[in-house]
Amino acid sequence: LPTALRLSEIVSRLGGELVGDPEVAVRRVAPLHSAGPGDLSFLAQAKYRAQLRETRAAAVVLRHEERDATGLPRILCDDPYLYFARVAQLFAPAEPVSAGVHPSAVVEAGASVPASAAVGPGAYVGPRARLGERVVVGPGCYLGADVAIGEDSRLHALVSVYAGCSVGRRAIIHSGAVIGADGFGMARDGEHWTKIPQVGRVVIGDDVEIGANTTIDRGALEDTVVEDGVKLDNQIQIGHNVRIGAHTAMAACVGVAGSARIGRYCAVGGAGMILGHLEIADHVTISAGTLVAKSILKPGTYTGIFPIAEKKEWARTAAHLRKLDKLAERVRELEKRVSELGQGNRKGKR
Amino acid sequence: LPTALRLSEIVSRLGGELVGDPEVAVRRVAPLHSAGPGDLSFLAQAKYRAQLRETRAAAVVLRHEERDATGLPRILCDDPYLYFARVAQLFAPAEPVSAGVHPSAVVEAGASVPASAAVGPGAYVGPRARLGERVVVGPGCYLGADVAIGEDSRLHALVSVYAGCSVGRRAIIHSGAVIGADGFGMARDGEHWTKIPQVGRVVIGDDVEIGANTTIDRGALEDTVVEDGVKLDNQIQIGHNVRIGAHTAMAACVGVAGSARIGRYCAVGGAGMILGHLEIADHVTISAGTLVAKSILKPGTYTGIFPIAEKKEWARTAAHLRKLDKLAERVRELEKRVSELGQGNRKGKR
Amino acid sequence: LPTALRLSEIVSRLGGELVGDPEVAVRRVAPLHSAGPGDLSFLAQAKYRAQLRETRAAAVVLRHEERDATGLPRILCDDPYLYFARVAQLFAPAEPVSAGVHPSAVVEAGASVPASAAVGPGAYVGPRARLGERVVVGPGCYLGADVAIGEDSRLHALVSVYAGCSVGRRAIIHSGAVIGADGFGMARDGEHWTKIPQVGRVVIGDDVEIGANTTIDRGALEDTVVEDGVKLDNQIQIGHNVRIGAHTAMAACVGVAGSARIGRYCAVGGAGMILGHLEIADHVTISAGTLVAKSILKPGTYTGIFPIAEKKEWARTAAHLRKLDKLAERVRELEKRVSELGQGNRKGKR
Secondary structure (H helix, E strand, O other): OOOOEEHHHHHHHHOOEEEOOOOOEEOEEOOOOOOOOOEEEEOOOHHHHHHHHHOOOOEEEEEHHHOOOOOOOEEEEOOHHHHHHHHHHHHOOOOOOOOEEOOOOEEOOOOEOOOOOEEOOOOEEOOOOEEOOOOEEOOOOEEOOOOEEOOOOEEOOOOEEOOOOEEOOOOEEOOOOEEOOOOOOEEEEOOEEEEOOOOOOEEEOOOOEEOOOOEEOOOOOOOEEEOOOOEEOOOOEEOOOOEEOOOOEEOOOOEEOOOOEEOOOOEEOOOOEEOOOOEEOOOEEEOOOOEEOOOEOOOEEEEOOOOOEEHHHHHHHHHHHHOHHHHHHHHHHHHHHHHHHHHHHHHHHO | OOOOEEHHHHHHHHOOEEEOOOOOEEOEEOOOOOOOOOEEEEOOOHHHHHHHHHOOOOEEEEEHHHOOOOOOOEEEEOOHHHHHHHHHHHHOOOOOOOOEEOOOOEEOOOOEOOOOOEEOOOOEEOOOOEEOOOOEEOOOOEEOOOOEEOOOOEEOOOOEEOOOOEEOOOOEEOOOOEEOOOOOOEEEEOOEEEEOOOOOOEEEOOOOEEOOOOEEOOOOOOOEEEOOOOEEOOOOEEOOOOEEOOOOEEOOOOEEOOOOEEOOOOEEOOOOEEOOOOEEOOOEEEOOOOEEOOOEOOOEEEEOOOOOEEHHHHHHHHHHHHOHHHHHHHHHHHHHHHHHHHHHHHHHHO | OOOOEEHHHHHHHHOOEEEOOOOOEEOEEOOOOOOOOOEEEEOOOHHHHHHHHHOOOOEEEEEHHHOOOOOOOEEEEOOHHHHHHHHHHHHOOOOOOOOEEOOOOEEOOOOEOOOOOEEOOOOEEOOOOEEOOOOEEOOOOEEOOOOEEOOOOEEOOOOEEOOOOEEOOOOEEOOOOEEOOOOOOEEEEOOEEEEOOOOOOEEEOOOOEEOOOOEEOOOOOOOEEEOOOOEEOOOOEEOOOOEEOOOOEEOOOOEEOOOOEEOOOOEEOOOOEEOOOOEEOOOEEEOOOOEEOOOEOOOEEEEOOOOOEEHHHHHHHHHHHHOHHHHHHHHHHHHHHHHHHHHHHHHHHO
């Protein structure tokens, strides 16, 4: 169980204004509806105010303006959701890992593994790979030749990083992620395909998180680049030569095709798809399920998803959609006829 | 080669009415079009009746009503497809696995591995993990601390189960699946993102099958739950805090975003996407390729896919679609004009 | 660093017409905009001609017709992109791998591993598996019983090939790919699902490339087949019993549902989805993001993607789309009224 913290301790570490008994101790963060004694909860959106009235939490974090919304001991702050993230970090420090190379791991000649790093059972660290201080390489990971991993980064189990790729500091990479596989490059050669060797690398900045089974391909000639602070969820595919700007976040199942350039501070919803060679400006938000087939050069929120319906109704809509051309033509025809009728009437009246 | 079974043996084990020679022996199930001597085939849908007339199968399984559709030895039953599944299981018993921990596997202190379980080469079983009787952990699997796997479950090679997660009895988990990676949770902190520790678990019921490279994230504060009998195909992504009701089946490439609640006995077609925080009732079927952006509270079949066309034709439809607003306005305008013309006519006639 | 090659050597190996100093030496291929001294660049599309004028490349490959487009030393050929692919291969020969079985690998009894093959650290080669000459099995790979891998094929780290599957010659399979997991087959049994054993195999031809985390399921009764020269990018899902014709290429995130038959020389764009049991003719191109719900029996390019818009505009289009049925009815009504008005006018004029 995590150690209990008094509200006074929390406020002294994270700021905020404390109202009520400073000695109240909490051990956990929990949502309003399920919080109980010993739990700290939070009100991040006004729509949960009804839950606030009924919560059994020991204390609550809320906005300054909500000061009087509860009689519970409370911490007032500017951004309860961010505050919640920080408290949760106090309660959930990173799992301790024992430094050292497991006897079943293989570390090739010329690799540099500092004493503070941990290399798990069955992991493979290739020739001349360089791990920073306190790096954790999980069980069964594969790091190719000349890979570099920055200090305090953690690779969970079964991550692959191909030869020559580099990852910055404080990265978190989840199981099954594959960094640096060949981009999909080939030239047609009569009826066959000739492979274009992919000799670029993947270069990943600091503070990046990469989800489970996400794949980031190496560049063809130049590098695929993921800048600082980028957050990628699970099962994302990043094609070769892509550049993702700093602090951009992508939800699960997103695909970014080759040579696309995504700006900084963008957000892409789940299963969004960005086609190749496009440019996306900074501060662009793309809705879940949207396929982007043209560059987006202005900040804003973009979407394109087909509305869902009961199957019978959908079939009718789809049928009309296929005949939209004809419908437009009928409207054009009507406009002509109505205009003639109007003139006829005027003539008739004369 | 599997042992041959006589039709009489099959009927005595699985039921059904036998018509024709009970001594006919079969070794295999095969589709009507490719079946040969020694094969048992089946007629599951009326549309294959033409194939029935030409099949070279030794015997056939069909519905009671189809009794006279063939002169071959036959088994009559209520549901030939289900019967086929059961016969196929007779012919394909699970591969035998030798119990025991492979010398190259690593089992940490405090883990409990019964003598009937098998832990494959290079697998890792974390501290205090608990395997049930006859559990099979494939080569290269990773089970974190405190993981629990119920009896008779089988993990194929290279499966990851993060610390604290639990899997019920008789599960089948395919290669590359990742259970319990961190959910995608973060709070904006000025221009950066602050990670929200994901302290919930993944809790999986009995009789669940999970496909290759499928990912199921652990909950943020509470658990992600997959109930009994759920069947997940390959490359599915289940976000944090999701609950999937019992006996729901999802085809490959489906995505379910965080905190969605899917009912029981649902079916989601391939590449269906369900957005976050939605609720899907029991007995809902979602067509392949459909993105669900609103809760579905009534049973039924729902779809939303854009009809396909030859490229030139599609471009025209898409252009009209973009101008649908204008088209609707032109129709409104026409209605006004036509109504005026109608009144003009009436006036003219007076 | 790769060895430098003189232009004369390149032309003598790969053909083409050399214009300018044959002694110029290059070490690398690079795009026009970033090439420098020592680099060979190429002009594959006319739109990059401006870059040609400013490039700092040592030499350039271009079409015969572009002979006078630059004063740099140059190689003239029919297809500069294909030429570029071939030169790039000269500069990037496959990484040397030392033959032999790593002491931490496990090779089961009856497996056949020629002396020229390499089995990496922690890899597992099952009973009776057969590797061809010079096959490379990367670290942590899993090959089940009776798997066959053809000569000169390379499996990168952490690839799974289930029992009984076969891969042809010169294959490249990237990390995390899973070949031969069970297809998604089950029969409803009252309120439960009964699994249909998947007893077919995956059979893969020669010269196939398979991307990272791609999954190809084994057949239910018959085999899943991938013919010669097929190229599959990352995170593709191929369902059971599918057949993919020779030299077809699929970009990342494509899904092909069970029993679909794809022709030869097809191309499927990223995230394209092909539903089950469909037939796709030879030489069909399917655009990125397109869901194919009907068979395509004629060569051509097919698409179906919902156009993207700014969020507010999209909401309006979607609302109209949902009312398309009503709009069509209003147009029908107008046509009736206008026709009556027309007759009224004619009557009025009489």
